[in-house]
Amino acid sequence: MxxxxxxxxxxxxxxxxxxxxxxxxxxxxxxxxxxxxxxxxxxxxxxxxxxxxxxxxxxxxxxxxxxxxxxxxxxxxxxVAGYKLITKKDLSHLTVKKRSFKIEVDMPTDEEKLMYISKKIVNSIISTEKMNAILLFYYYPCTDYTRSYSAGKVVWAPYGNWDKAEAVTAGDYQLHKYSIDVKKIISKKYSMNMTESKKQQVFYDVIKLQENGYGGSLALELIAKNNGLAVDEVSEIVNEGDMCNWPRP
Known part of the structure; x- marks a missing residue:
């Protein structure tokens, strides 16, 4: 008051x-x-x-x-899903202070969770350092961290644009905004009742049927019936298999 x-x-x-x-x-x-x-x-x-x-x-x-x-x-x-730091990289040049991070995040996730984690990380950094921009790449545990982000990407920079980092002095955050890109979310509602090896087998069987001439939806329906699953559950398993590069026929 x-x-x-x-x-x-x-x-x-x-x-x-x-x-x-x-x-x-x-x-x-x-x-x-x-x-x-x-x-x-x-x-x-x-x-x-x-x-x-x-x-x-x-x-x-x-x-x-x-x-x-x-x-x-x-x-x-x-x-908020659990998360842990994978790698960090200093991309600063002269007086422009920039940093990028690769972070592993639990499945499933969404925009609200990634924004919460991102703000927590950014606030922690700028409480002790003056920055121009911070870039956060999010990955699911089973994905290849050397490739493009599998969960999402968050940019904290002037106007939410990484390329505008030089537009301000380090420590001046009046123009800073967040921009976010979230990849397709896997609900994994089936995961509590299925082992990893079982899911991989379902994925393998679907791909095998598709390669043998069965249409995409027909393959899903057949495998769903054989395994007592709903078609959308099999579809999510296939999405996860594609993302995690599970073995194929």
Missing amino acids: KKILTIFLLLASNSIFGMGEPIISTVDLIQDLETKACIIPEKEYQENLDAYRNLHSLDDSNPLYTSKIKFYTKKLEGT
């Missing part, structure tokens, strides 16, 4: 001494942000977290904002 009063008094004094009318008071700004926060669906954890962090930056004594930040942080942490 002290922060609000200080800003409000400063704005008021500027007006009194002819330094210009304030466009909007901090109190009005908070009310506007609160109104917007109230209409964000509760399941949008990251959006809610960002909204209450903004409010907390304006009034760090408000217990509601603190409580909401803790609540949505916990919600996000409960849904």
Whole structure:
């Protein structure tokens, strides 16, 4: 509350001494942000977290904002896939500080989870270093890390564009945005009841039928029937096999 009063008094004094009318008071700004926060669906954890962090930056004594930040942080942490660093590379040149990372992430994942992980990594880095841009490549555990990312890619840079890293001074983040590309998600709803070797056999059998002239959908239907699976489950196994380069006939 002290922060609000200080800003409000400063704005008021500027007006009194002819330094210009304030466009909007901090109190009005908070009310506007609160109104917007109230209409964000509760399941949008990251959006809610960002909204209450903004409010907390304006009034760090408000217990509601603190409580909401803790609540949505916990919600996000409960849904985020596990991850671990594979490699990191310093791509800096002269005064332009750039870094890239390859990260293994559990399946399945989605945009919200990758954004949460990315923000956590970026915030950790810029808390101790001044950067221009950070690039994060995400891979599923079974994929080849020397190839293109299999889970997703996140860029944190001016305008969300890696090529614009030189547009700002290291440490100036006013123009920084995130951009994200998420690969097709595998739900793996069947994985709890199937071993890795069994899934690989299903994949192998589908590919063998397809190579012997059975149409794609027919091969899926036959293998699904033989293994007591739904066609969409077999389709997901085939997608996973393609991604993980499982053995083929």
